[in-house]
Amino acid sequence: MTRSYDHRALEAKWQARWARDHTFQVREDPAKPKFYCLEMFPYPSGRIHMGHVRNYAIGDVLARYKRMRGFNVLHPMGWDAFGLPAENAAIERAVLPSSWTNENIAYMRGQLRQMGLSYDWTRELSTCSADYYRWNQWFFIKMYERGLAYRKRSAVNWCPSCETVLANEQVEDGHCWRCDAVVIQKELEQWFFKITQYAEELLNALDSLTGWPERVRIMQRHWIGRSVGVEVSFPLAEPSGDVTAIRIFTTRQDTIFGATFMSLAPESPLVERLVAGRPEAGAVREFVQRVSRQDRAVRTAADREKEGVFTGAWAINPFTNERIPIWVANFVLYEYGTGAIMAVPAHDQRDFEFATKYGIPIRLVIQNPEATLNERALEGAYEEQEAAGRLVSSGKFSGLWVREAKERIADFAETKHIGTRMVNYRLRDWGVSRQRYWGTPIPMIYCDGCGVVPVPEDQLPVLLPADVPFTGKGASPLARVKEFVETACPACGTRARRETDTMDTFVDSSWYFLRYCSPHEKTQALGPAAVAYWMAVDQYIGGIEHAVLHLLYARFFTKVIRDLGLTKVDEPFLNLLTQGMVCKETYQCSRHGWLFPNELVGSEKDGWRCGPCRATGLDSIVERGRVEKMSKSKKNIVDPEHLIATYGADTARMFSLFAAPPQKDLEWSDAGVEGASRFLHRVWRLMVELAEQVSRREIGADEVGAARAREIRRLTHRTIQKVTEDIDREFQFNTAIAALMEFVNGLYKVTAEGSKGGRSDEETVALREAATTLVLLLAPFAPHVAEELWEMLGARASVADQPWPAADPALVASERLTIPIQVNGKLRSRIEVSADATQDQVVSQAQGDPRLQEWLGGKKPRKVIYVQKKLVNFVV
């Protein structure tokens, strides 16, 4: 009797073996097709969480599967190691961010190894290592040289809690994406990456990313927000100082005859130039002050009331030659278009509300086809512009359909030199300066004589000083490190200052997938041959939360790097799988709020009680809350370390793969973990039994044995087919595992069938095939058990290197089929037919079925529908 399934010993054994034998180390091999399988690298927060387990289990199944399918698989892992938590740890606990981070990495590396993931650990990288971030600096300089990195003073998002600038992508609903504090606006001089230069390509190339979820592509498309329109100049009625005209951007030039006023953004410098010296100046300035003091979240809320104030200045609508008033309005965005708009109340809901409030004329210039709109009785703006709508009261353009009018009016504006066609994007340039320590130093030097000077390439990396004073207050910590700040100007040699801001950590993750191809390159960022061989990433797997941020930045960087001539790669990620979240139910105590699972007393059936309340003799009500994403704040977290220690990595993997398809949210379930564990034990016992049975003496050929052998082989090959299809078709790992379970259930039946005296030759062969196949099919999912069983079957080489089994179609097909018989579409009976029976044979056999006759009640069927090998339906 073979020993029992001891996950602890067995998993340690195989993890050590894989490491010793360098099983998953890969190099470029032109003879083999490559497959680059990548999971988003983690931030080294301290411990892995269930989201990591799920992400990496999914990736590992795919990597191991592709490997068995004969691909040369690149499957690397590393650490997104710069970031704020390290700095916070330094402030709170007086440890160095570097040691905190490196200790976390060491610990988490151990945890990942315990999961048995097929990484090529020789390629491990960490973004906080100078070997890595020096290339961030190098890219920065290259981008600066090409005008893609530039400095400008502007209002930026400022998180008062993190004390740093945030990119637009990092502000969620007016709050900091990391700490949730309300983000305010601040005027600062900052470095930007000119991502807008790639807006058009980033947008257009989305169409080619057919391996991405549509949802993500739509989100990016929307984020880039391309709008086609016209920039039109509205002359002032009387020049105001040096201002003679106001330029506006509109996509609705067809409504220009209905423009009855204009609005400026409160931040626009035009405002002051228009109002200076006017009686309205005081009121306008007061309004601008008031609006600018509001925080962004309040100001940009959708239901925010439209407000404004008249500047006292007037413009001329160049199409109607009418005088129209110029207002300042709180809803006009300074950063978009020209920061000024023409306002058409009849055809823009915001302008409508504004005009109604301030008694500004509303002029209907687009009539709907039924001509039902009455200018004096409009209840809202008529914004329809696709299907219907015809111009009225629009001079020579009256009568045109909206779509044509847009073209004709744009043409007219261009020939009269009052406007030009224009494309605008919602996308803004990427602000990358961060007033924090634990990031890549921006390699720039400020010299009083020479201005901004990049650090020369041969002086890279600009090393991050190891020990700096942290207070958590004030500006960049690096600014307080004299030895860092003070330097010589590379151009003239005089005293100069270093930039003390660091780069956004999203820079680090924008090209790490390229670095994995040649992680040990000393003299260049990327090894051209390695990158040419491995890129692009064939399958990228990670959370949906990066749909815009990381995935857009990485696409941008890839294009910049291509344009630097370093690669020929247009898009980094061919296929993207956004896995769902790991969720768990929550519990709330009426006194203590959220409760950890181990604070619960009682049971689901008898009701839960609050442990802390019990202990102190208090009374409280515990309610089961919603199922939510695991989070510390909701206290519904499960530590994977405990899971792996108790059940083993294979069970942890099986559970997270079986409980839900990868794209959907996965709900934690203790019972589900038990189930996964039970299955692996069941496989183990089955294999022990099978190994024993096939080693018994064979009793030669016989009829029954031959028939049984055919059944076993059919089951085996059907399972191969099903599992293979499920993995290939949208990563249906849950149903693939279900098929393995059916396989195991079927084999249990077979082993239970009499074998006391031995089995026939054919049966033994079929059982051996079944046993081998089961182990091979299981290998990507539960690799440790699979290795052990593979060894038990007498093999020497790793199961990870075995070819994936192929289903034989001839063996898959059944000899007999069960055909459902329907009457009027309702299931009434079943018959068994031979697989090669013709339609006539099946129908006549069905008609002979007594149960059918009962349902037909003597009536003759009006029609008989036969679906090949599927069913027969009698219509009466």
Place this chain on the structure above:
RNA sequence: GCGAGAGUGGCGGAACUGGCAGACGCGCGAGACUUAGGAUCUCGUGGGCAACCGUGGGGGUUCAAAUCCCCCCUCUCGCACCA
């Protein structure tokens, strides 16, 4: 408001292009083996006594609808004044 996705047993979830609804697992029930079992194995398990009824609700197309069409409801996620 706009955009995307989802509503199927007690629960997680199956069902490829319309063709046996509920695979597989959990839970539950019964039995077997056991000193014992919360281990293991076997069988059963949508509802209803039945005819029948059942995939969020209501219509429709079809011999046949979870699947296609129309209307409605609920939930989740994303974007939220971009002119």
